[in-house]
Amino acid sequence: MIFDLEFVLSALRIATPLMIVALGVLIAERAGVLFLGAEGVMLCGALFGILGAVYVGDPWMGVVWGLSAGVVMGLVTAVLTVWLPTDQVVMGLAMNIAAIGLTSFIFRIAADDLQQMSPPMGWSAPGALSENPIAAFLFAVPPLAWLAVILYFVVWYMLFRSAPGLLLRSVGQNVKAARSAGINVVLVRTVALALAGGLAGLGGAALTVGWVRSFADDITAGRGFIALAAVYFGRWYPRWTLFGCLLFGLGEALALRTQVLGGNAHFYLMIPYLLTVGVLAFAERGCAPREVGKPYEQL
Amino acid sequence: MVEASPGSEAVRLEGISKAFGSFKALDNVSVTLRYGEIHALVGENGAGKSTLMNVLYGILQPSAGRMLVGGQDVGSHWSTRDAIAHQIGMIHQHFSLVMEHSVLDNIVMPTLKWTDLAPKWGQYRERFSELSAQFGFELSPDTLVGKLSVGQRQQVEILKMLYQGAKILILDEPTAVLTPQQSDRLLEMLLQFRDRGYAVVIITHKLEHALDLADHITVLRNGRQIATVAKGEGTIADIARMMVSQEVNTAQRRSRSAVGEVVLDMDNVSLDVDGVALLDKISLQVREGEILGVAGVAGNGQSELAETIIGLQSTTAGSISIYGKELGTTSVEARRRGGIAIIPEDRHAHAVVGEMDIASNFIMGHEGEPQFSRRGILNRKNIAEFAKHCIAEFDVRTRSAETKLEFLSGGNQQKVVIGRELSANPRLIIAHEPARGLDFAATAYIRQRLVQAAEAGAGVLLISSDLDELMELSTRVVVLYCGRAVGTVDADAYDPQHFGSLMAGAEAA
Numbered sequence: 001m002i003f004d005l006e007f008v009l010s011a012l013r014i015a016t017p018l019m020i021v022a023l024g025v026l027i028a029e030r031a032g033v034l035f036l037g038a039e040g041v042m043l044c045g046a047l048f049g050i051l052g053a054v055y056v057g058d059p060w061m062g063v064v065w066g067l068s069a070g071v072v073m074g075l076v077t078a079v080l081t082v083w084l085p086t087d088q089v090v091m092g093l094a095m096n097i098a099a100i101g102l103t104s105f106i107f108r109i110a111a112d113d114l115q116q117m118s119p120p121m122g123w124s125a126p127g128a129l130s131e132n133p134i135a136a137f138l139f140a141v142p143p144l145a146w147l148a149v150i151l152y153f154v155v156w157y158m159l160f161r162s163a164p165g166l167l168l169r170s171v172g173q174n175v176k177a178a179r180s181a182g183i184n185v186v187l188v189r190t191v192a193l194a195l196a197g198g199l200a201g202l203g204g205a206a207l208t209v210g211w212v213r214s215f216a217d218d219i220t221a222g223r224g225f226i227a228l229a230a231v232y233f234g235r236w237y238p239r240w241t242l243f244g245c246l247l248f249g250l251g252e253a254l255a256l257r258t259q260v261l262g263g264n265a266h267f268y269l270m271i272p273y274l275l276t277v278g279v280l281a282f283a284e285r286g287c288a289p290r291e292v293g294k295p296y297e298q299l
Numbered sequence: 300m301v302e303a304s305p306g307s308e309a310v311r312l313e314g315i316s317k318a319f320g321s322f323k324a325l326d327n328v329s330v331t332l333r334y335g336e337i338h339a340l341v342g343e344n345g346a347g348k349s350t351l352m353n354v355l356y357g358i359l360q361p362s363a364g365r366m367l368v369g370g371q372d373v374g375s376h377w378s379t380r381d382a383i384a385h386q387i388g389m390i391h392q393h394f395s396l397v398m399e400h401s402v403l404d405n406i407v408m409p410t411l412k413w414t415d416l417a418p419k420w421g422q423y424r425e426r427f428s429e430l431s432a433q434f435g436f437e438l439s440p441d442t443l444v445g446k447l448s449v450g451q452r453q454q455v456e457i458l459k460m461l462y463q464g465a466k467i468l469i470l471d472e473p474t475a476v477l478t479p480q481q482s483d484r485l486l487e488m489l490l491q492f493r494d495r496g497y498a499v500v501i502i503t504h505k506l507e508h509a510l511d512l513a514d515h516i517t518v519l520r521n522g523r524q525i526a527t528v529a530k531g532e533g534t535i536a537d538i539a540r541m542m543v544s545q546e547v548n549t550a551q552r553r554s555r556s557a558v559g560e561v562v563l564d565m566d567n568v569s570l571d572v573d574g575v576a577l578l579d580k581i582s583l584q585v586r587e588g589e590i591l592g593v594a595g596v597a598g599n600g601q602s603e604l605a606e607t608i609i610g611l612q613s614t615t616a617g618s619i620s621i622y623g624k625e626l627g628t629t630s631v632e633a634r635r636r637g638g639i640a641i642i643p644e645d646r647h648a649h650a651v652v653g654e655m656d657i658a659s660n661f662i663m664g665h666e667g668e669p670q671f672s673r674r675g676i677l678n679r680k681n682i683a684e685f686a687k688h689c690i691a692e693f694d695v696r697t698r699s700a701e702t703k704l705e706f707l708s709g710g711n712q713q714k715v716v717i718g719r720e721l722s723a724n725p726r727l728i729i730a731h732e733p734a735r736g737l738d739f740a741a742t743a744y745i746r747q748r749l750v751q752a753a754e755a756g757a758g759v760l761l762i763s764s765d766l767d768e769l770m771e772l773s774t775r776v777v778v779l780y781c782g783r784a785v786g787t788v789d790a791d792a793y794d795p796q797h798f799g800s801l802m803a804g805a806e807a808a
């Protein structure tokens with residue numbers, strides 16, 4: 001049987017990094033900055049996550065390293081696209097290419113230490129519960145997947161119910177209105193990008209530390225872009241964004257399963273990406289926050 | 300906060316200067332605002348009115364001068380946050396509302412704190428209803444602002460200021476986008492504010508409003524303060540003379556040329572959207588050499604009329620022809636190339652790109668013409684020359700043609716739109732509120748240009764809420780009511796009473 005609990009778990013493992021990165025992209029774009037560099041930031045988070053996990057010997061420290069690397073990258077993005085400001089598309093693409101070079105370079109230096117897999121992340125059900133299939137399943141769900149779900153609620157509440165959320169969304173929709181309300185647009189976007197970078201880095205760590213447990217060149221393979229697509233698919237709402245990520249997770253899990261059917265493995269790996277393109281093509285066109293992509297110049 | 304007693308000083312601006320690069324937008328301007336008084340700020344387009352108020356509101360930092368609020372020098376770190384904290388509120392010339400957010404969200408946004416994780420939405424809602432009731436607004440807090448009419452958006456802006464607890468109200472050309480009825484209501488409201496002890500600043504191009512309302516009028520010209528006149532110390536003519544450097548000829552004349560062929564022929568045109576007839580069997584003709592006026596209370600089909608002719612909306616029934624050739628479903632581009640020019644009501648939505656320079660905005664839509672480009676390559680030299688020519692011809696106050704359009708004053712942006720549309724030698728001109736935001740000299744000039752265009756053989760469809768403008772320029776005026784043409788009036792046989800009842804739909808059977 002193709003669809004069993006293991007299949008669901010595998011889909012969740014795949015979707016977790018996407019969900020976390022997508023939340024980051026969502027925050028950045030809600031503040032009016034195009035976060036095309038998400039892919040590169042994720043890649044850095046993936047590498048530093050592994051480094052942390054291996055050198056400290058604790059996967060959770062890997063998560064912290066990945067997150068910190070992401071925050072730094074997010075701040076770099078802020079300096080380039082908000083403070084200067086330069087073109088957000090060009091800068092995003094440049095960040096992605098730079099990240100590939102940087103991570104490959106550091107990976108070569110640390111290659112000897114990264115031979116073995118990083119320590120596993122997870123918890124096992126206490127003896128009494130391990131017999132219960134539901135409890136066993138809940139404990140088998142990767143910890144970072146739980147974190148992603150919690151983050152989803154936090155981000156949703158913060159964006160759509162709290163005061164800072166409304167202020168941030170106003171910056172993303174109309175800088176004139178925001179300025180007229182006395183909001184410091186540059187500061188808000190800097191903070192938003194630090195958060196977004198942190199989440200993208202965390203997502204990268206979730207990919208390596210939480211799932212694959214090793215690093216390889218360009219291991220993210222476009223997942224940052226998939227997260228970006230999920231945000232567009234979700235029309236800049238957390239709920240639908242999350243749904244988009246899960247859909248991709250299911251698609252890839254399916255591809256992994258169907259590989260056993262034989263044939264060219266790359267064909268199956270194409271499925272989730274095709275699915276993404278298809279869903280995007282047919283998804284009702286949403287309206288991006290108005291200021292996304294527009295450089296903001298202070299008078 | 301100091302208690303604001305009527306007559307006490309609210310704000311004193313002393314010797315304010317503001318330079319953008321080497322250009323002096325403000326030069327040593329001093330103004331005092333008092334509680335319980337209305338202060339009007341007048342001047343030509345680009346005189347520096349908005350700039351002065353943006354300085355007071357903390358949007359722009361002055362290059363020189365000092366500001367005293369409530370008698371205290373505010374120093375050099377004056378931000379919008381500070382202005383709001385000192386009970387200053389401002390409505391900008393171009394609205395600053397978030398269209399995608401609800402009315403309530405827009406109104407409370409400026410008062411929210413970054414640290415407030417659990418805002419008391421229920422309380423805000425109550426405070427909102429109280430304020431709306433107090434000032435007689437009828438707004439639903441949950442409607443998206445983008446779905447509101449312009450008049451209602453203005454109300455949201457006003458409520459936003461009041462909600463902040465502003466006692467010093469700045470309104471930058473608040474009546475420019477309003478119909479005469481709406482603007483009368485607004486002006487009455489300003490008097491009400493004054494009587495309640497607020498300090499009010501109004502920027503306007505309607506000198507009669509300034510004279511009626513204001514206790515003091517400050518006249519700016521080219522960034523310099525020409526005079527501050529107290530109530531009753533000057534007439535419209537005096538103030539007009541102070542505003543402009545040279546005498547303007549405001550004499551209007553109607554096109555006298557004989558009318559020729561039919562340019563625009565609308566035959567039973569209807570437009571239904573979601574079962575609502577926005578246009579209902581409209582038939583009208585515009586001939587060469589004629590200015591046909593369109594009157595009506597705003598929202599009775601004027602925008603739709605303009606949009607169906609230019610092709611932004613497709614009709615549900617009927618036909619529109621230019622020189623007998625039916626337009627059918629031809630694209631906007633083809634229609635423009637075919638000689639239709641349009642000065643739309645909302646320049647930001649439909650006519651200009653703020654992030655692009657003035658020259659580009661001048662050729663937008665005509666960039667494919669041989670004089671501007673060959674095989675897709677733009678001819679910079681010709682474009683620059685053309686822009687320079689237009690800037691001089693339409694008196695656009697700017698330092699260069701490379702300035703981004705958004706840095707122009709509101710009225711000068713409008714001149715760019717008009718310049719582009721009239722320079723294309725159109726056969727049909729749709730002018731929707733063409734004088735919106737223009738000072739009186741520019742208004743006179745534009746009206747004269749429309750008349751000249753008609754005399755040169757173009758047909759002009761003038762859609763306006765300004766009855767004087769309609770009667771002065773057009774020979775006939777069609778009245779719209781609920782999407783229907785309920786009557787046509789000869790300008791020579793104008794009878795205000797009859798006209799009013801037409802506009803109110805009293806004669807629409």
Ligand SMILES: Nc1ncnc2c1ncn2[C@@H]1O[C@H](COP(=O)(O)OP(=O)(O)OP(=O)(O)O)[C@@H](O)[C@H]1O
Pocket residue numbers: 299319324342343344345346347348349350351392696697706707708709710711736738
């Ligand atoms: N950010 C800016 N950068 C450069 N120049 C500017 C900027 N803002 C305004 N200006 C210039 O300063 C001058 C004054 O502009 P301002 O907007 O104050 O005019 P205004 O009196 O409000 O005119 P209007 O009646 O047309 O609104 C204009 O010449 C304008 O081009």
Ligand SMILES: [Mg+2]
Pocket residue numbers: 348349350392471708709710
């Ligand atoms: Mg202005």
